[in-house]
Amino acid sequence: MQRKILFVDDDPILRRAVQLDLESLREQFVTVVAADGFEAVKKLQSTPFSLLVCDLVMPRMDGISLINHVRENYPDIPVIVVSGVPAERMRQLAEAPDVLAYITKPYQPEDFAAEILAALRREAEGGIMYDVSPAVFLQFVEMDGRTCTIRVLDKSGRHGGMLYFIDGNLVDARIDNLHGMDAALKLFTWETVTLFLRNDCPPRPNVIDSGLQPIIMKAAGMRDEADTPETVDPDEVFADPDDTVERLFPDEGDEEVEGVAEILAMLRDKAEYRGQAADIVVGNGAEKAIASLHLLGKTAGLGEFRAGRIEDGRSSRLLLATPRPALVSVPTKEAERLLTLLKDNSRKDDDRSPA
Numbered sequence: 623m624q625r626k627i628l629f630v631d632d633d634p635i636l637r638r639a640v641q642l643d644l645e646s647l648r649e650q651f652v653t654v655v656a657a658d659g660f661e662a663v664k665k666l667q668s669t670p671f672s673l674l675v676c677d678l679v680m681p682r683m684d685g686i687s688l689i690n691h692v693r694e695n696y697p698d699i700p701v702i703v704v705s706g707v708p709a710e711r712m713r714q715l716a717e718a719p720d721v722l723a724y725i726t727k728p729y730q731p732e733d734f735a736a737e738i739l740a741a742l743r744r745e746a747e748g749g750i751m752y753d754v755s756p757a758v759f760l761q762f763v764e765m766d767g768r769t770c771t772i773r774v775l776d777k778s779g780r781h782g783g784m785l786y787f788i789d790g791n792l793v794d795a796r797i798d799n800l801h802g803m804d805a806a807l808k809l810f811t812w813e814t815v816t817l818f819l820r821n822d823c824p825p826r827p828n829v830i831d832s833g834l835q836p837i838i839m840k841a842a843g844m845r846d847e848a849d850t851p852e853t854v855d856p857d858e859v860f861a862d863p864d865d866t867v868e869r870l871f872p873d874e875g876d877e878e879v880e881g882v883a884e885i886l887a888m889l890r891d892k893a894e895y896r897g898q899a900a901d902i903v904v905g906n907g908a909e910k911a912i913a914s915l916h917l918l919g920k921t922a923g924l925g926e927f928r929a930g931r932i933e934d935g936r937s938s939r940l941l942l943a944t945p946r947p948a949l950v951s952v953p954t955k956e957a958e959r960l961l962t963l964l965k966d967n968s969r970k971d972d973d974r975s976p977a
Contacts (some may be wrong), residue, residue, distance in 0.1 A: 624779065625651045625742060625818070626669060630662045630676040630688065631704070643731040644738070651742060659683025663691060667799065670775060670782025671699055672818075673741050678705040678715060686715060693720065698771070698784045698796070700741055704729065745773060748819030753777075756815050757838045758915065762932055764790045764834050773818040774809060785809070786823050792837075793828040802829045803837075810841030915943075929964045931957055940964065 629640050637655040644653045654669065656662040658680045665671075674692055678685035685703065692699055697720070703712050704725045712724040722744075723737045748770060751759060756774070763770065767790035774797070775782040783797035783805060795805035809815075830837075915927040930941040932949070938957035940950045942964070952960050 624649075625672040625745075625775075626654055626779075627651055627673040627675060627738060627742075628654050628656060628662060628665060628669075628671045630656045630659065630674070630680070630685070632658055632677065632680045640734075644735060647735060647739070650739070659685065659688035659691070662688055666692070666696060666699075669780070670773075670798075671696075672745055672773065673702065673738060674699050675702045675704060675738070678703060678707065678712065689721070696796075698773070700744075702737055702741065704734075745820060746818040748821040751817040751819070753814045754817060756809055756812060756817075757834075758930075759817065760785070760792070761834055761838075761915075763787055764792070766790065766932075769821075769823050771820040771823045773820075775816045775818075776812045777814050777816075781812075783809070786826060788823050788825075788828075791828060792830050792832075792834060793823075794826055794830060803832070806830060806837050807841050807844065810838050811844055929961060931961050933957075 629637065631637055631640075634657070637657070641653050641655060644651075651672070654665060654671070656665055659676075660683045662674075662676070663683070674688075676685045676688055680688075685705070689701055689703075692701065699720075701721045702723045702725065703721055704727060705712050706727045707715075709724045709726050712726075722741050725734060725737065760772075763772075764787070768787055769789055770787050772785040772787070773782065774785060781798055783795065783800075785792060785806075786794040792806060795802060795809065797805035797808045800808055915930070926943075928943050932939045932941055933954075938952050938954040940952055940957065940961060942950060
């Protein structure tokens, strides 16, 4: 999914020149132009942008007024100022942390493009995830206790916004013109999205004040009932997350842990994987994640969750829906092969099951 930048200048020749200069970078972003601040405000209301590039001196609504509007309504959109006034004067007029660069006209096209690309790299310094399920991926963010800022684009690219996580808690959201819980609910009605991760989140109040599970289930209820063949009452299922785990995975003693050992034995025999017992993590973190994925699959008619893979850039872990859910640390280079092996083994088990 291509990101979009908004270039605002009252000079029509410059607007066209900028579009032509940046055409070679179209695979990385699309350039949308506006003639002044008023036109830019309208485009901001209908299109998710990753960056604003604007002149300061414009008729009707100047650049200073436009930047102030963006700070108030879209504080996550960074700004590059391009103007004919000296750079020091630009800083005096529009100095703020969200202004990434001050470029004096006339400028070199390659320098201009470099500043834009640097801004987009910063937005996605934690990686880009294409065509992922927000319900599944963001629960991993919650489970891992990550602090990050995530830009979200829906599959059409016409809607998007921001999510803010602090220590694994979704504290705020902005999707289109919605904020807080309303924005979070809209996001989880989208089946697939593109995510751009930044590995920090400025301090901000927690206006969501909820775990992701109730939000996901309420959003599922907001979809067309035809798309959700089996419904689950979120008030009943998620009254207490620990109770959900107990009902799905009742504790029956050490025999359940042996189920994990059998998986490891299979990996050792068939994949020459030499993991040790210390590689296994059995606990509520894995159980709650499995419980969430189980109920999500049930609600959306996706089937039963068996195994998944978690990547954090440093290591790989397999999330196993064994009788006692577990996380197994594996070598990153072997993770995909081991996951495929687990899937094949699961299919063989199904074939051996009585009809």
